[in-house]
Amino acid sequence: MxxxxxxxxxxxxxxxxxxxxxxxxxxxxxxxxxxxxxxxxxxxxxxxxxxxxxxxxxxxxxxxxxxxxxxxxxxxxxxxxxxxxxxxxxxxxxxxxxxxxxxxxxxxxxxxxxxxxxxxxxxxxxxxxxxxxxxxxxxxxxxxxxxxxxxxHKAPYDVNIDVYERGASMDQIDPVFKTLKADLVPLIQAIQESDYQPDDSFLNGDFPIDKQEELGRTISRDIGFQFDKGRMDVSVHPFCGGGHATDVRITTRYRRDNFAESLYAVIHETGHGLYEQGRRLEEGDLPSGESMTMGIHESQSLFWERMIAQSKSFCSHYLNLFAATFPENLKNVGLDQFYEAINVSRPSLIRVEADETTYPLHVILRYEIEKGLFDGSMKVCDLPAIWNDKMEEYLGVRPPNDTEGVLQDVHWSGGAFGYFPSYSLGAMYACQFYNALRKSAPKLDQWIESGNFQEIKSWLNKNIHSQGRLHSTGELVQRVTGSALDPNQFMEYLRKKYGAIYRLQNLN
Amino acid sequence: MxxxxxxxxxxxxxxxxxxxxxxxxxxxxxxxxxxxxxxxxxxxxxxxxxxxxxxxxxxxxxxxxxxxxxxxxxxxxxxxxxxxxxxxxxxxxxxxxxxxxxxxxxxxxxxxxxxxxxxxxxxxxxxxxxxxxxxxxxxxxxxxxxxxxxxxHKAPYDVNIDVYERGASMDQIDPVFKTLKADLVPLIQAIQESDYQPDDSFLNGDFPIDKQEELGRTISRDIGFQFDKGRMDVSVHPFCGGGHATDVRITTRYRRDNFAESLYAVIHETGHGLYEQGRRLEEGDLPSGESMTMGIHESQSLFWERMIAQSKSFCSHYLNLFAATFPENLKNVGLDQFYEAINVSRPSLIRVEADETTYPLHVILRYEIEKGLFDGSMKVCDLPAIWNDKMEEYLGVRPPNDTEGVLQDVHWSGGAFGYFPSYSLGAMYACQFYNALRKSAPKLDQWIESGNFQEIKSWLNKNIHSQGRLHSTGELVQRVTGSALDPNQFMEYLRKKYGAIYRLQNLN
Known part of the structure; x- marks a missing residue:
């Protein structure tokens, strides 16, 4: 030079x-x-x-x-x-x-x-x-x-998608979402129609906020969030923000009648937070050390929330702590019972409370609405009706009011159109990353069961967090998982897991 | 135009x-x-x-x-x-x-x-x-x-003073501080030597932090702080900050063994906060609406902390609330007893805990040190010894460690040299403003006794807060009080008040 x-x-x-x-x-x-x-x-x-x-x-x-x-x-x-x-x-x-x-x-x-x-x-x-x-x-x-x-020269909505998910476009997303929709609808129906429905009634009850907060902090710390380089607070909608990799701020919200919602929000945001805290800082405050697309970011939060924290091994490690924290509700609950309860799949109104089988349909609904707003085929004043109709069509539930419907998400209030697809791209990446880690770490289940999350965090730090923006999303996924984005890995994972929980026989 | x-x-x-x-x-x-x-x-x-x-x-x-x-x-x-x-x-x-x-x-x-x-x-x-x-x-x-x-062309320290107290200089401050020092030392001695010493032992005890916080919020709100345009939090050193007249943030700190310190810090910072919240906003975010010098700012905090909240009328209004909040300590305490206790004058180590008679000597000590650092007559490494010697000379107490001595203030950590004189200029202005209000509002004591602070706040809003920077400090004080800065009003007030509390006979 x-x-x-x-x-x-x-x-x-x-x-x-x-x-x-x-x-x-x-x-x-x-x-x-x-x-x-x-x-x-x-x-x-x-x-x-x-x-x-x-x-x-x-x-x-x-x-x-x-x-x-x-x-x-x-x-x-x-x-x-x-x-x-x-x-x-x-x-x-x-x-x-x-x-x-x-x-x-x-x-x-x-x-x-x-x-x-x-x-x-x-x-x-x-x-x-x-x-x-x-x-x-x-x-x-x-x-x-x-x-x-x-x-x-590009469709305005594609230009907006590109902000969050660089390289992605309606041309690429449409067929992937079509496949997901086609595969998920029968799976969700089979789950709903199954004779076996796990009992999750014990997840509702009276859970003091201070105990929820303490539990959330403990688990966030256990899986690796560094509280000397971050904070946890309360906001209307949980998010991960802050000013720097050394000042990462996650938030959650609390419901006194349900501790799992807040806890899994904490774990979700911790996943984002670990990505931020795991960024490479050696070269200074430069783009090469920054996080990749929103889809990759979401893969990190979903990796911890879904792949790790909803696994039986994770439940096995924490069940005693849960029972000690909320003895009234959980003292007589066994491991299988707990595992099935937190994995109950049930169509619901609120995206952030949705389980992993129904979640993509919440995303697809929003994606279709955003497309409609941008191509002019939908009017803003019609959104409540469109929203509610689609909810009924895809998930069989109809919001009783807009707060639980079209008003539920923070995104549009900040102009973040084109963001939603990232959630489901992230879910698919998370599954692929998990499969890759599993292949390279045969003791994964034992680590989780014994509360040893250090190795998992290190693997993510090394393979994803510290990679910054050195590669494109496609390259990164290929390097880490050995294959391109593959919706079938995600569907296979869902069929196997929910097939077992719901005792399903005839999954195509 | x-x-x-x-x-x-x-x-x-x-x-x-x-x-x-x-x-x-x-x-x-x-x-x-x-x-x-x-x-x-x-x-x-x-x-x-x-x-x-x-x-x-x-x-x-x-x-x-x-x-x-x-x-x-x-x-x-x-x-x-x-x-x-x-x-x-x-x-x-x-x-x-x-x-x-x-x-x-x-x-x-x-x-x-x-x-x-x-x-x-x-x-x-x-x-x-x-x-x-x-x-x-x-x-x-x-x-x-x-x-x-x-x-x-100016002495570097004068240039620094001018930042906080525009127009002021060592030439002007030296004689004023000389007078204060000359008048205060005998007054403080007389107080210390008096046969009558009020009992303030009940101010020490066990005061739960949450109750202290609630009390602080109540009184801050009572005297006019708008919590929809501000916040109250905890920091190492109490301060009033924030980002705008509509986002004013005061802080305090809590000691479990003493509620008065935190409470009066809250009232002090509320005084600053009322000034900020009372700024004129009509013309937009412009200098004409901004607060005046630090001395005027300090006059507002001291006005509420000293002139109002340490008055017998104020104690009379709040004694029941204090006793209800901390019954263990205060249930048998009478009004005179309480009034005298919170006005106890006793040399102490920490400036922010000092009473109004000893406070100026804390300021004068710092002023002399800053002068010495800037004119090269003092070395930084000697500061702990210089500090402790002066404390002993002026107030008869010697800090046992630097945390309670030269390390106690936040100012130097932010480079705020030349700030300290403003505290005592503020105390003198506060006294003059109070005298002016008293003259125009014969019912002042009744207002305070009945917890009606609205008129007082309005008077300050009108005469000081909303004046922004339209006048120089000298003009403002002249307009509001009818005279220039007058240290004798301050000394007269102290002699009268403490003469009565300590049953002093022969004040010069």
Whole structure:
């Protein structure tokens, strides 16, 4: 690398780190808004968020940054190692995305994100979709405009999907979701129609919040969350946020009549948190160390929530602790009984409470609605009816109100259209990662049964977390699992597991 | 105002608001660091704070901002109303201050502020001044450099004082503090030597933290703090921060063996908080609506803490609530007994726990040390000895360790040299404001006795809070009290109050 190239690269690093740090500031403000901010502070906060977004946009679109990227791209590629090449590639992608969108539109979106969230919380509390509808309407309009600036040759919804799941598109997702829908509907029907239905009534009862919180912290710590580099708090919708790999903030929410919902939310967010805390920090605050797509992120949360924490081995290890924490409810519950209860598959109204067989249908419903909003075939005012009809069609349940229906998710309040497919891509990746780990670690069940999660975490740290953005999603999955995305592994896993629990005979 | 001037002024407003909002973001990050941030996140946070400080500095020194200010200053002054003139004046002052300091120095100071705070917390926990000494050393070096950039003709310490107490200087403070010292030492001696010493033993005991917190919230709300536009949390050192007049965050700390300390800290910070919440918001996020100097800010906290909440009327109103909250300790305590106990004057080690007679001597000690550090007559390594000797000389007590001595205050960990004098200027202003209110409101005692604080808050809102920066400190005090800063009003108040409590006969 000659002096000029080295100098350019060093300058690029300095600028990328500045942008990353301001992004960390935004992360803290976002967390603060969800967890801490007083009611009366929202208007001012929206303006502060907009100012910060404006600054980040300025920094990300600085012509000097573009000049550095161009100069480095015309240098000899062999001058750079894999990490440097990654930083350069990511910098170019981000710069191209940012420079195509005018600052005013970025600020308008940012302000709506902040305000929209507030409107959503209120609308949800008061079960008034009509209050929230204008936010969705405006967001679709702004996100279409935004997509048009980024790539006017692609469908606006594809451009939005690409933000979260780079490389994915409706062309690729449609057939995968079609397969899932075709396979899941009969499986779910067979489960519902089975003569054997596990008893999970003991999961409902009276579970003091402080005990739930203590249990959640214990298990989160056990599986590897570092509380000296993170926090756990309460918010309307559980999420994993924060400002840095050394300041990772997960949240949950509590229901006094059900401890499993909050506990598995904690484990889910811990999975996200472990990914963030496991990022490679040696090279500084640079894109090469950042997490991959939302689908890969979700694979990490679902890996822990579903593949590990809903396994019989996990239940075996923790049943005593559960029973000691909530003796009233759990003192006479056996292992098989508990395992079956927390794996009960039953169509429900709320996505985040859904089990792994019904969850993809919640996602597919949202995916279809987002497609409809973007291609104009659906109107915002019709969403409550469309939502409820689809729920009935796919899962046989109909929300009694919008709070438990179309108003349940945080995503649209922040303009995150195109995000939902990642959940089910993540579920499929999680299953494949789990199969790969199982192959390389024959003692996996024993580790889990004895509460030794260190090896599992290390495997994820090494194979996924520390890989940052060095590879594309496709490459990463191929490297770790030996195959491409494979929905059949997921379906096979579900059929085997639920076939056993529900004593099903004739699964095709 | 012609179109060009109007256009320039509108652009100025836009820029000032952007800077103000980014400052609000910094406020939230600062609060987060004191209250929320996980241990392992400090290094990354320092870098984030530095990046944000760099951005604010860039915005505050943008040549285009300078051009607008110059253009508006050469327009006809009669074009502007009082608020516009104030914004212009403040913008010019800030711009001049900012443009004189290189960005690198600003960032170096910001990073040290963040790191220094962390070092201080550790050093304080472990009672090791030597760990903290390099931070002070470096800060004095940086703040001298900084002062030299701002105004090389003035003494560096004066330049630092001017940040917090604009217009004040050693020339003005020295004689005032000399008078206070001369008058206070005999008063404190007389108090100590009095045959009558009130019994305050019942203020020590076992006071559950949750009850203390509830009591603090109740009284803070009673006197007017709006919890929908603010919060109350716990930090190492109580402070009032936040991001906006609609998001004001006060903190306190709790000792299980003493409820009065935490309660009066809450009331003190509530006083600051009421000032912030009472700011004029109509014109947007502009300097004209911002709070005045630290001395005026402190006058607001001390007004509530000392003048109101330590009065007999206040005790009369709340004694029943105190007794109901902590019956074990307070059930047999009468009004006079309680009033005298919370006004006990006794030299102590910790500034924030000091009573109003001894407090100024804590301030004078720090002021003398800061002067010594800046003029080179004192060395950082000698500070523990100097501190302890002065404590013995002025107050007759000697700290047994540095945690209760030179390490007790947060200020130096953030580089806030020149701040301490404001506390005592504030005490004098508080007394003058109280005298003025008393004159205009003959029913003041009745209001307080009946728990009606609304009129008091309104008077402060109208006369001080909503005045923003429209006047200089001197003008404001003159307008509200009819006289200039007058240390004798303060001494007269102390002599009268403590003369009565301690049955003193021969006060000069």
């Amino acid at each position: 000659n002096d000029q190239t080295k100098n350019n690269y060093d300058q690029l690093v300095k600028r990328l780190e500045e942008i990353s740090r301001l992004g960390g500031v935004r992360g803290i403000l976002h967390w603060d808004q969800e967890v801490i901010l007083p009611e009366g502070g929202y208007v001012a906060r929206s303006k502060q968020m907009a100012a910060l977004a404006g600054v980040i946009h300025e920094k990300s679109t600085d012509p000097e940054l573009g000049r550095l990227i161009d100069a480095l791209h015309s240098a000899d590629p062999d001058d750079f190692d894999a990490i440097q090449r990654c930083n350069l590639r990511e910098a170019k992608r981000d710069f191209d995305m940012e420079t195509k969108v005018p600052k005013e539109l970025v600020e308008e979106i940012s302000e709506l994100e902040s305000r929209g969230h507030h409107v959503w919380i209120k609308a949800r509390e008061q079960n008034r979709f009509s209050d929230f509808a204008p936010v969705i309407e405006k967001f679709v309009e702004l996100k279409k405009k935004w997509a048009d600036h980024i790539d006017s | 012609n179109d060009q001037t109007k256009n320039n002024y509108d652009q100025l407003v836009k820029r000032l608001e952007e800077i103000s909002r980014l400052g609000g973001v910094r406020g939230i990050l600062h609060w987060d660091q004191e209250v929320i941030l996980p241990e392992g996140g400090y290094v990354a946070r320092s870098k984030q704070m530095a990046a944000l400080a760099g951005v604010i500095h860039e915005k505050s020194t943008d040549p285009e901002l300078g051009r607008l200010i110059d253009a508006l200053h050469s327009a006809d002054p009669d074009d502007f109303d009082a608020i516009q003139r104030c914004n212009l004046r403040e913008a010019k002052r800030d711009f001049d201050m900012e443009t004189k300091v290189p960005k690198e120095l600003v960032e170096e100071i910001s990073e040290l502020e963040s790191r220094g705070h962390h070092v201080w917390i550790k050093a304080r926990e472990q009672n090791r001044f030597s760990d903290f000494a390099p931070v002070i050393e470096k800060f004095v070096e940086l703040k001298k450099k900084w002062a030299d950039h701002i105004d090389s």
